[in-house]
Amino acid sequence: MEEFQPSWWLIVTYLLLMFGIGIWAARTRVGRMEDMAVAGRSSGPWLIAFSVAATWINGTTLIGISGVAKDFGLSAYWTGGSFVLATIWMSYYVVPRLRATRIITVPQLFERFYGPRHRLVSLSLIILRDLGATAGVMGSLAVVTSSILQISLLQSLALVGALTLVYVFLGGMWAILVTDAIQFFIVSIGSVALVVFGFLGAGGFSVLRSIEDPDFLGSFGTGGPSQVIAWVVIGISITFGYQSVIQRGLAASSTAAAHKGFLYGGIISTIWYMVPPLIGVLGRALYGADISGDDVFLRMTFGVAGGQLGSIIIVGILAASMSTLDSTINTIASNFTIDIYNRFLNPNASPRAQLWLYRLNVILVGALAAAIYYVFPLMIELFWLGGRIMGASVAPVVAAMVLFPRVRRAPRTVLTSMLTGASVIILYQILGSVQEVGTIVVVWTVDPILIGVPITVSLLALGTWWETRNPRSLRGRN
Amino acid sequence: MEPAKTEARDERGESYRYVDHELDLMDRVELPRWNPWLSLALLVLAGFAYVWVWGVLLRG
Numbered sequence: 063m064e065e066f067q068p069s070w071w072l073i074v075t076y077l078l079l080m081f082g083i084g085i086w087a088a089r090t091r092v093g094r095m096e097d098m099a100v101a102g103r104s105s106g107p108w109l110i111a112f113s114v115a116a117t118w119i120n121g122t123t124l125i126g127i128s129g130v131a132k133d134f135g136l137s138a139y140w141t142g143g144s145f146v147l148a149t150i151w152m153s154y155y156v157v158p159r160l161r162a163t164r165i166i167t168v169p170q171l172f173e174r175f176y177g178p179r180h181r182l183v184s185l186s187l188i189i190l191r192d193l194g195a196t197a198g199v200m201g202s203l204a205v206v207t208s209s210i211l212q213i214s215l216l217q218s219l220a221l222v223g224a225l226t227l228v229y230v231f232l233g234g235m236w237a238i239l240v241t242d243a244i245q246f247f248i249v250s251i252g253s254v255a256l257v258v259f260g261f262l263g264a265g266g267f268s269v270l271r272s273i274e275d276p277d278f279l280g281s282f283g284t285g286g287p288s289q290v291i292a293w294v295v296i297g298i299s300i301t302f303g304y305q306s307v308i309q310r311g312l313a314a315s316s317t318a319a320a321h322k323g324f325l326y327g328g329i330i331s332t333i334w335y336m337v338p339p340l341i342g343v344l345g346r347a348l349y350g351a352d353i354s355g356d357d358v359f360l361r362m363t364f365g366v367a368g369g370q371l372g373s374i375i376i377v378g379i380l381a382a383s384m385s386t387l388d389s390t391i392n393t394i395a396s397n398f399t400i401d402i403y404n405r406f407l408n409p410n411a412s413p414r415a416q417l418w419l420y421r422l423n424v425i426l427v428g429a430l431a432a433a434i435y436y437v438f439p440l441m442i443e444l445f446w447l448g449g450r451i452m453g454a455s456v457a458p459v460v461a462a463m464v465l466f467p468r469v470r471r472a473p474r475t476v477l478t479s480m481l482t483g484a485s486v487i488i489l490y491q492i493l494g495s496v497q498e499v500g501t502i503v504v505v506w507t508v509d510p511i512l513i514g515v516p517i518t519v520s521l522l523a524l525g526t527w528w529e530t531r532n533p534r535s536l537r538g539r540n
Numbered sequence: 541m542e543p544a545k546t547e548a549r550d551e552r553g554e555s556y557r558y559v560d561h562e563l564d565l566m567d568r569v570e571l572p573r574w575n576p577w578l579s580l581a582l583l584v585l586a587g588f589a590y591v592w593v594w595g596v597l598l599r600g
Binding site for chain 2: 136137140147148155160170173174176177279280298405465467
């Protein structure tokens with residue numbers, strides 16, 4: 063890795079481009095808070111599609127899934143594939159309806175259906191996950207940057223945080239949509255080129271014959287059906303409540319644009335998501351089973367690619383992480399501004415005050431995420447556990463609210479289900495369900511979400527039936 | 541997937557809560573006729589087919 067000299071002009075050009083897009087968006091597109099949060103609800107389907115795809119692809123995806131594939135084989139596809147397949151499903155069944163409600167944040171919908179208590183509970187569960195994810199992505203980006211620039215982790219955190227915050231601060235969702243589209247193409251070109259040149263350099267697919275395990279290239283890999291089913295359930299449940307992605311649909315110019323954007327973005331990502339597993343299985347064949355899962359992607363980049371291609375891949379990692387980081391920062395800033403400041407602290411704030419408070423929140427969220435990563439040593443658990451807590455609480459409830467009218471009339475059931483789902487995951491974690499924690503790869507004995515989701519869904523179904531069984535009890539709700 | 545009439549009520553305070561008849565306005569955006577859970581299961585199956593095809597290709 064020490065011999066690799068990245069192409070600085072490529073990296074600097076990329077960063078200047080992101081900065082330029084931020085300035086363009088601030089000067090021509092952003093005039094009020096809604097422009098920052100959901101691009102004034104005027105985005106077309108293709109911008110949404112590439113942005114959705116870019117949000118699903120980040121540094122953790124590239125480095126983490128390659129590492130999982132080194133141990134679990136081709137079935138590592140499901141660590142990300144389930145998210146993007148659920149995105150396709152949401153394009154038909156969830157996102158157009160959410161777009162039609164004109165909400166900006168998911169907790170807003172909870173208040174409109176059930177009241178402020180539900181809003182606060184859903185807000186806490188969503189922020190727990192999104193802040194952990196923001197810290198995790200920022201951390202993985204900082205680790206890569208510090209090894210390229212040979213600077214300390216703290217300096218690296220400050221650098222990557224500042225670079226991302228600048229264009230989000232200036233252009234909000236508009237800057238994110240445009241930069242995401244560019245970032246998606248850079249990531250795709252770099253990662254696909256790594257696979258193609260990797261296999262060509264190794265003499266084609268025959269290099270994989272050195273791997274003796276017959277399950278390695280099978281549909282369930284070396285982890286077996288239970289592991290794959292856990293990945294499928296996790297991906298689907300987290301996606302249903304993943305506000306950063308849902309907000310792309312809310313930024314669409316119409317319900318039809320929201321549908322198409324999610325459909326196209328889901329299909330593109332579904333195809334692309336085989337790239338990291340291919341890098342992982344190739345890395346296993348080239349470097350053996352003993353290489354650390356966290357090192358596979360970077361070793362492939364510096365060993366197989368090198369030169370200009372290596373520089374493109376480095377820019378690709380930066381792009382992949384920044385495209386996810388900008389989204390989660392923007393989402394939490396919208397939660398802070400709309401769900402806390404506008405709702406509880408200053409409901410009569412002027413549009414100008416809202417806009418500038420939103421921008422300040424962008425900086426606050428970035429600083430908070432960096433502090434969590436640097437100061438809180440269990441950040442990785444927060445990252446993975448927060449997703450599971452959200453996936454077993456808010457996510458199934460959001461899908462149920464959209465699909466089943468009776469759930470919208472069952473406030474007590476919804477609150478109980480969310481709190482129970484979250485508590486089960488936390489309790490299960492306390493009892494010790496994590497088998498192995500790497501810097502990026504986490505292995506569970508039995509994934510807690512396999513316990514939490516069935517409990518939440520059962521409570522939701524039975525409780526809704528019980529709470530709404532008597533039509534008279536529904537009258538006088540307000 | 542035409543825009544729903546809920547869009548007519550855009551600017552409201554953050555403390556706004558739907559009155560009873562507004563709870564179902566989002567249902568005006570029609571869903572596909574397919575059962576949603578069957579569709580999800582079929583999508584997952586399509587994912588398995590995708591992984592299987594790659595496995596066959598890589599085995600040569």
